[in-house]
Amino acid sequence: MGIAESPSSIAPLLLRNLVTSIFIYADESLVTLANKYKLLEIIRFVLTNSFLFFLHLLPSKTHNDDTFSKSADKYVGRGGCDSGIGRALSQLLSIISDVPVSSRKYQVVRSLAESVIDDNHRENIAALHEVNRSVLSAAISRTLNQLEASMVELGRGRVEDDASSRRGPRLNRVLKTVQSVKETAWTRIWWWREDGNRSGCSAEKLAAELLWLSQKMIACGFGEEAVERWASASNLAWLSLWAEPRLQSSLVKVSAYLFRQTKDMGTEEEHCQTKLKMLMSWLPLLCRASNGTDVPVLSNRERAELEGVLEETIDMLGQEEQEQVLSLWLRHFTYCPSSDWPNLHASYARWCTASRKLLLLQ
Template sequence: MHRRTPIGHRDAATAMEALNSLTAIAPLLLRNLVTSAFIFADKSFLSLAEKYRLLELLRYLVLSSFLFFLSFLPSLFPSSATPEARRRRRPRAAPPHSAACDSGIARALSQLLAIVNNVPVSSRKYEAVRSLAERLIDENQQEGTEALLEVNRTVLSAAFSRTLSQLEAAMVERSGSAAAGPNRVLRAIRSVQDVARRGRAWWSSEEPTRLGSSAEKLAAELVWLAQKLVACGSAEDAVCSWASASNLAWLAISAEPRLQGSLVKVSAFLFKQAKDMGLDEIDESKKEQQRQTRMKMLMSWLPLLCRASNGTDAPVLSLSERAELERVLEQTIEMLGQEEEQEEVLSQWLHHFMYCPSSDWPNLHASYTRWCAASRKLLLLQ
């Protein structure tokens, strides 16, 4: 095994990634913090306002001003407010503004995939619009021309990133709502936010409404979009987005079992793609980038696999699927190549594996033993 690169460079890269993630989630955290503080203050003020007319008018004025401020809060963070801004942080294989991506068929597919996010599963129109989107994707793929293949890759990648952002926002909002509890002010705030979203997103796919976009629904759609991306030859886009979703992975550990189950399925599917990614690559810089992506995948999503594989009524994955994924994880850890990175991953696994009494999977004891033997040899060679 090779010695690791200087820690200072990796720490700087890690700090930059953490800063980017913090910037991306800042509007959501700030909104929930401000909302919770306002609700607490309003509860104390409400009893007095009901007794005195002047105080009631003052309360109404403050509430209106607060709602107005809340509707403009996302605009204070323009660099992280849209999924497009997140996509620009990492390199893409295809040019983002080619003629194919600006075509009518690309816009039609983008709109259909945005509507899939927005329409509730209970609606009779949900399956119709999703089937139409699948039909367009399949027809583009069957044509086989580079322009239509590029449409599929670019639009599906954008849809995956957008759905990922919406899911993270839905989970943050849900955790904030659980802390604040339901009341009239919170319902009024959400009503104003929904109206604002509908006004901004009349038909655009850039900032869709969140009607019907429950966390469970969005997670299920991520599974579907990931499968479509891989079928269209864009597995790397999905893997890179998933590997970078460290905030979502952290939120997933304490999510509801049904939601965790969908996220385990996405993780299992994309871990397989990450292992096979770039096996024939000869460009050293590209190989290094893929190694870093695998490292982020392992560090972000191994804790969820340790803690959420049982499901509510039945295991999320079958016995054969579990065994296969264990082999994939072992091979992926071996592909890191650097002893200290393997140590980080295996230490992360051991912590969550041992402190989760309800699960004994994934069992990476063999990888841990191999790493210990290699580390011992390295020490003796020194």
């Protein structure tokens, strides 16, 4: 079953992924040349920081996406945090995001939060279910923003460390001037962006908490909203392509878990649009980071299961949307020599066959 063709609704994601791919491979080429030519090092430094700067300005959601607007309206509820139990749960989840995992109080607070969520869910009362939904949804949004801010900071730091290890006195002065201008702008953006990473939490910790929050939300029966929020985190998906391998592994686990949840979603247009956004946002990361650092992130069984989910999801799309997704997959799958997964050759072959038939019918 295909959804209505709406190329304009997915065009921003397609453009983002295309630009990201070009930028990644151009940057990899510049790294080698920058070691030899100081001018290229300046250019790489300026381009990379400018790219991260403007990426941080972009909203993670496409605000003119009618599908997202409708689904967001559906999720809006009242009374979640207007009660004592709602405020208590909100405070617990906020503390969890601030307290380091190494603290002995972390597990205490997390256990308290799980107990409150589970007790609310066991009660067959709509108001308590709404408390769980609204508070967990707000926590996911806050954690997504914190993780995005943390990854931007990590990216900036990595570029600056890389440049400072090779530059001479004259180049140092030039880059310091660039950095001074950049820091002024970053300071303003820091306060403008809501819920920045002010707590100093590690990105890996935030990614692990996103997985936990998503699991709790799905256990409470609100899986569609969890999937929608992850599908709409397009900025985070972009940044994940530059992340450290350990962080990429954590994000692959979140993506794989939420991709599997799409099996239980319906075939209505809004659900299909959510699945399309999931593919366009997170399929590149699956292609590039599934091998992990020491061992593959996913087991063979998990990989096979997820490949099946991806194929089923792609088959539900219209021809033009299948072309966009498969073109994106082919580009990242081909240019990532370290991974042969996900293998979507069967979906690609089916799309080619269907395209030939359409051409013959014209």
